[in-house]
Amino acid sequence: MNFFNxxxxxxxxxxxxxxxxxxxxxxxxxxxxxxxxxxxxxHIFNRPSQDFQFQKNSIKLILAVKKENFLYEGSNxxxxxxxxxFYYNSVILNCVYNCDYCYLQGMYNSANxxxxxxxxxxxxxxxxxxxxxxxxxxxxxxxxxxxxxxILPHCSRWIEFARTRPGLTIEIRTKSANYKSIGELKPHDxxxxxxxxxxxxxxxxxxxxxxxxxxxxxxxxxxxxxxxxVRLCFDPxxxxxxxxxxxxxxxxxxxxxxxxxxxxxxSLGAFRMNRDYLSxxxxxxxxxxxxxxxxxxxxQSVGYEDAAEMMKFCKSEIEKYVSSEKVNL
Amino acid sequence: MxxxxxxxxxxxxxxxxKWQLKKNLSSHKFQLxxxxxxxxxxxGVGKINSAAATTYLLNRRPLESWTAVVNFGIAGxxxxxxxxxxxxxxxxxTDNSSGRDFFPxxxxxxxxxxxxxxxxxxxxxxxxxxxxMDLVDMEASGFFQASAIFVECHxxxxxxxISDHLDFSGIKREFVQSLISxxxxxxxxFVLNLQDLxxxxxxxxxxxxxxxxxxxxxxxxxxMRHELDRIAKAHKIRGREISLEQYLAIEIxxxxxxxxxxxxxxxxxx
Numbered sequence: 001m002n003f004f005n006x007x008x009x010x011x012x013x014x015x016x017x018x019x020x021x022x023x024x025x026x027x028x029x030x031x032x033x034x035x036x037x038x039x040x041x042x043h044i045f046n047r048p049s050q051d052f053q054f055q056k057n058s059i060k061l062i063l064a065v066k067k068e069n070f071l072y073e074g075s076n077x078x079x080x081x082x083x084x085x086f087y088y089n090s091v092i093l094n095c096v097y098n099c100d101y102c103y104l105q106g107m108y109n110s111a112n113x114x115x116x117x118x119x120x121x122x123x124x125x126x127x128x129x130x131x132x133x134x135x136x137x138x139x140x141x142x143x144x145x146x147x148x149x150x151i152l153p154h155c156s157r158w159i160e161f162a163r164t165r166p167g168l169t170i171e172i173r174t175k176s177a178n179y180k181s182i183g184e185l186k187p188h189d190x191x192x193x194x195x196x197x198x199x200x201x202x203x204x205x206x207x208x209x210x211x212x213x214x215x216x217x218x219x220x221x222x223x224x225x226x227x228x229x230v231r232l233c234f235d236p237x238x239x240x241x242x243x244x245x246x247x248x249x250x251x252x253x254x255x256x257x258x259x260x261x262x263x264x265x266x267s268l269g270a271f272r273m274n275r276d277y278l279s280x281x282x283x284x285x286x287x288x289x290x291x292x293x294x295x296x297x298x299x300q301s302v303g304y305e306d307a308a309e310m311m312k313f314c315k316s317e318i319e320k321y322v323s324s325e326k327v328n329l
Numbered sequence: 330m331x332x333x334x335x336x337x338x339x340x341x342x343x344x345x346x347k348w349q350l351k352k353n354l355s356s357h358k359f360q361l362x363x364x365x366x367x368x369x370x371x372x373g374v375g376k377i378n379s380a381a382a383t384t385y386l387l388n389r390r391p392l393e394s395w396t397a398v399v400n401f402g403i404a405g406x407x408x409x410x411x412x413x414x415x416x417x418x419x420x421x422x423t424d425n426s427s428g429r430d431f432f433p434x435x436x437x438x439x440x441x442x443x444x445x446x447x448x449x450x451x452x453x454x455x456x457x458x459x460x461x462m463d464l465v466d467m468e469a470s471g472f473f474q475a476s477a478i479f480v481e482c483h484x485x486x487x488x489x490x491i492s493d494h495l496d497f498s499g500i501k502r503e504f505v506q507s508l509i510s511x512x513x514x515x516x517x518x519f520v521l522n523l524q525d526l527x528x529x530x531x532x533x534x535x536x537x538x539x540x541x542x543x544x545x546x547x548x549x550x551x552x553m554r555h556e557l558d559r560i561a562k563a564h565k566i567r568g569r570e571i572s573l574e575q576y577l578a579i580e581i582x583x584x585x586x587x588x589x590x591x592x593x594x595x596x597x598x599x
Contacts, residue, residue: 003437003438003522003525004436004437004438005435005436005437005438009435010420010435012432034420034435034443036420036421036432036445037421038430038432039430043430043432044432047432047482049477049480049481049482050434050481050482050483051481051482051483054434054436054481054483055434055436055483057436058435058436058437060435286531286562286566287531287566288566289566289567289568291566292562292563292566292567293567294563294599
């Protein structure tokens with residue numbers, strides 16, 4: 001007997017999901033999974049006394065119908081890149097990766113993945129906003145949508161949607177190397193493919209399950225060559241060991257591999273997190289040094305006391321390779 | 330501690346013998362059998378009894394972070410394809426009277442088939458079973474609700490062995506014992522896995538001892554003790570050694586002096 005079940009060994013099906021075409025698509029992906037009927041996804045996803053990190057050993061899939069909030073206004077913890085109307089949505093809750101610094105482990109009670117099968121209502125909500133003004137939309141926000149593309153092609157659908165909506169710009173952020181799953185699609189300027197990148201030793205240690213950095217760089221190279229707008233997200237910058245040396249070497253090697261002039265822009269940020277989330281995470285796990293840094297605390301969030309100096313340093317390092325107007329803090 | 334809750338003494342016998350559990354004679358309300366690692370309680374039939382016994386069991390010893398509880402016993406099956414004598418890991422519990430559902434975590438492998446169970450307030454026969462109903466018992470929902478107050482969901486499990494297809498009139502004590510006995514090996518393996526969930530303590534026994542001594546010498550309040558524990562753990566998690574022996578050698582004059590020393594330690598560990 002294996003100590004842990006495999007990922008997606010169980011699929012929980014909320015009442016009503018049978019009425020949507022994505023449900024059979026998803027069930028066909030996991031034919032051997034135990035199927036368990038539930039009345040409301042929140043009964044299992046939101047219940048207290050779950051252990052997020054323990055559940056990461058065998059993630060379950062929960063199929064549900066989202067009833068409200070198909071679009072959220074962007075958080076102040078995330079840059080809006082100058083867009084006046086910044087939104088995000090959550091067609092999937094939770095991520096298949098398990099980064100030590102991820103806020104999701106403090107935000108959700110469960111590590112299980114919720115997939116909402118009523119996709120059309122998410123598109124309708126965006127159309128409603130587009131009637132009034134342009135929209136900048138992050139679709140891979142509380143998840144990594146491209147990592148799930150082989151299970152359900154949300155990215156492809158949203159790219160095709162954006163192609164027919166002139167006022168819409170979408171960002172698809174990922175730590176996957178799954179560019180090939182959308183590689184056949186024609187690039188479109190209303191879509192920004194954004195890769196989060198960290199120095200390889202940091203990614204190996206703290207970004208569990210995510211694609212190795214060299215694989216992400218390969219995906220980026222292919223996307224850039226095909227003509228996609230590509231954003232590099234050096235976020236979060238972590239203060240680990242000799243971080244200045246680690247990051248300056250990392251920026252150098254990244255821009256040796258990539259043609260910086262073809263990168264659409266850069267997003268840069270030091271680690272920060274909602275203070276309540278960090279407090280919950282610390283209560284749950286004692287295995288990650290980066291979570292136990294003596295951070296400074298303000299009303300809402302925790303972060304490095306010298307975050308501004310850190311960003312100044314990183315920005316100046318990046319600007320050795322990329323023009324300054326492309327770097328967003 | 331691994332807690333086992335069974336409804337009837339016939340369900341307990343095999344496990345008591347297998348794990349060499351000793352009867353705790355101080356327990357008057359429920360039959361309780363114990364060893365260093367296990368506590369097995371006989372709740373009596375019914376969900377209220379099961380909830381009461383579970384609560385009683387979980388409050389007899391200090392709860393540890395690895396405490397786990399299992400409801401183990403026989404169940405009827407409304408599904409005639411289920412084979413009598415087979416054991417099932419329960420992945421869904423429905424309380425028939427309230428209609429509420431409860432979901433044991435399915436993270437650990439267990440080598441058994443899985444099924445849902447519906448908990449009734451009284452014995453049910455074939456005529457009372459509803460279409461689509463699978464296993465039927467009288468304890469699981471009470472056990473789960475009581476357990477969930479005290480321990481995390483992934484440390485609560487229900488294992489049932491099919492005893493009948495809701496034609497239970499002929500079930501004898503010896504038959505129950507033989508069913509349990511045949512499945513006790515699988516159950517034993519499952520419980521051994523639960524023991525492996527014991528988390529490692531980040532602080533070594535020596536470091537914990539240093540902190541205890543400091544707490545005593547500095548006469549720390551509960552809040553200060555928690556603060557010391559928290560920052561010491563954080564210090565260790567950041568890969569640093571905890572070495573506070575020099576503070577143990579200081580003679581503490583009075584409360585303000587203790588506070589000054591505490592602040593020094595705090596600054597050293599941050």
